[in-house]
Amino acid sequence: MLHTPELLAPAGSLAMLDTALAFGATAIYAGQPRYSLRVRNNDFGDLAVLKTGIDRVHAAGAQFYLVSNIFPHGAKIKTYVRDMAPVIALKPDALIMSDPGLMMMVREEWPDQPIHLSVQANTVNAAAVKFWARNGVSRVILSRELSLDEIADIRQACPDTELEVFVHGALCIAYSGRCLLSGYFNHRDPNQGSCTNSCRWDYRVREGKADASGDVYLIEEKGKREGEFNIIEEDEHGTYILNSKDLRGIEHVQKLIEIGVDSLKIEGRTKSPYYVARTAQAYRAAIDLAVAGQPLDPALIDSLDGLANRGYTTGFFERHHEASTQNYVRGNSESARSLYVGDVLRFDAERGGVEVDVKNRFAVGERLELVQPGGNRSITLSHMLKADGSETAIAPGNGHRVWLPLGPEAVGAFLTRFMAQDEKTPRESAGGCGSGGCESGGCESNA
Numbered sequence: 001m002l003h004t005p006e007l008l009a010p011a012g013s014l015a016m017l018d019t020a021l022a023f024g025a026t027a028i029y030a031g032q033p034r035y036s037l038r039v040r041n042n043d044f045g046d047l048a049v050l051k052t053g054i055d056r057v058h059a060a061g062a063q064f065y066l067v068s069n070i071f072p073h074g075a076k077i078k079t080y081v082r083d084m085a086p087v088i089a090l091k092p093d094a095l096i097m098s099d100p101g102l103m104m105m106v107r108e109e110w111p112d113q114p115i116h117l118s119v120q121a122n123t124v125n126a127a128a129v130k131f132w133a134r135n136g137v138s139r140v141i142l143s144r145e146l147s148l149d150e151i152a153d154i155r156q157a158c159p160d161t162e163l164e165v166f167v168h169g170a171l172c173i174a175y176s177g178r179c180l181l182s183g184y185f186n187h188r189d190p191n192q193g194s195c196t197n198s199c200r201w202d203y204r205v206r207e208g209k210a211d212a213s214g215d216v217y218l219i220e221e222k223g224k225r226e227g228e229f230n231i232i233e234e235d236e237h238g239t240y241i242l243n244s245k246d247l248r249g250i251e252h253v254q255k256l257i258e259i260g261v262d263s264l265k266i267e268g269r270t271k272s273p274y275y276v277a278r279t280a281q282a283y284r285a286a287i288d289l290a291v292a293g294q295p296l297d298p299a300l301i302d303s304l305d306g307l308a309n310r311g312y313t314t315g316f317f318e319r320h321h322e323a324s325t326q327n328y329v330r331g332n333s334e335s336a337r338s339l340y341v342g343d344v345l346r347f348d349a350e351r352g353g354v355e356v357d358v359k360n361r362f363a364v365g366e367r368l369e370l371v372q373p374g375g376n377r378s379i380t381l382s383h384m385l386k387a388d389g390s391e392t393a394i395a396p397g398n399g400h401r402v403w404l405p406l407g408p409e410a411v412g413a414f415l416t417r418f419m420a421q422d423e424k425t426p427r428e429s430a431g432g433c434g435s436g437g438c439e440s441g442g443c444e445s446n447a
Contacts, residue, residue, distance in 0.1 A: 370414075
């Protein structure tokens with residue numbers, strides 16, 4: 001029997017935290033805006049909210065890791081110990097850190113506090129893991145830029161240090177978290193927690209005048225900076241300014257478990273409860289199948305295709321895909337994609353149905369899925385009522401409430417709609433994060 005690794009899920013709010021636990025996560029990571037790399041979409045700057053979150057996680061028998069991985073300038077160094085004292089008193093199970101100076105301060109003030117090394121430290125070899133272990137780090141979150149073979153080599157060389165690996169979520173276009181685009185365009189620095197995800201904006205590529213070095217191309221951001229052109233410089237390896245596909249490593253869960261990785265991590269603290277429900281549910285099932293010695297169910301791959309994404313890649317886990325993984329690379333069945341369309345809020349016996357907060361368009365006659373911790377089920381929608389009780393055939397989209405003929409067991413479910421094979425998601429149609437239509441709620445969270 002293989003060792004069961006931790007399933008570590010993100011939380012930017014108590015709703016995300018509760019959802020992650022309900023759908024199978026065994027650990028949660030969250031951070032305070034001032035000292036982690038997520039300023040926006042983050043409720044845990046409030047100490048009372050943070051305490052509630054830690055207490056709920058511990059009551060569920062899970063672990064809570066507090067992200068404190070900023071690379072601080074001097075002003076934040078002066079306030080760090082003072083601000084962290086009440087936080088440490090709440091007993092997070094570990095601090096996720098990257099700056100050696102802050103680690104030294106934590107060691108001096110709270111010598112028993114466990115520290116996990118952030119992916120921001122870009123640890124890519126066994127010697128670095130040993131260095132950090134000798135300096136009091138109990139777990140190293142390995143760089144996303146490692147292959148499975150390299151992870152296995154580090155595991156063999158460092159058997160006594162816990163290793164954590166990202167398996168799903170956004171990928172940076174530079175070594176994790178070290179991109180400078182946001183700082184260049186908006187004066188908001190990634191390593192200060194205020195990244196605007198400039199790599200994911202909608203750009204147009206235009207031809208420029210050729211020079212002695214070859215063809216020249218210009219990029220123009222659609223929207224606020226139309227008419228401003230930036231030169232794309234390219235060497236023999238390519239160009240580095242356009243965004244990456246998203247990481248989906250579910251087909252490598254079994255191998256990572258066999259290697260002996262201690263924690264499999266989902267990216268996305270700024271995303272939605274629906275995102276964390278789908279991802280935690282899929283990776284929970286993948287882990288359980290692998291530990292039981294059973295093959296991966298391809299339907300788990302399909303279940304992730306309905307999330308807003310920019311296409312999936314296995315990142316750096318493997319250099320060349322084998323023929324046997326062809327369906328994994330493409331996605332097993334595009335016709336099984338689903339779109340998040342609503343939240344089931346409450347049941348009303350007099351109305352004989354449930355109220356749904358609509359997120360995206362759906363209609364009578366379509367096949368819907370109820371995504372729930374106890375298992376998902378699909379239905380064909382027979383009829384629907386508006387808030388005033390009148391019949392309607394269409395739920396138009398975000399901002400509307402409708403009533404569906406479902407029982408009280410549906411309350412709390414995420415509602416999705418199965419999509420046609422050639423249908424585009426709102427995000428695909430609108431052009432990405434900068435244009436609306438993103439049902440997952442955000443982009444990178446480097447922890």
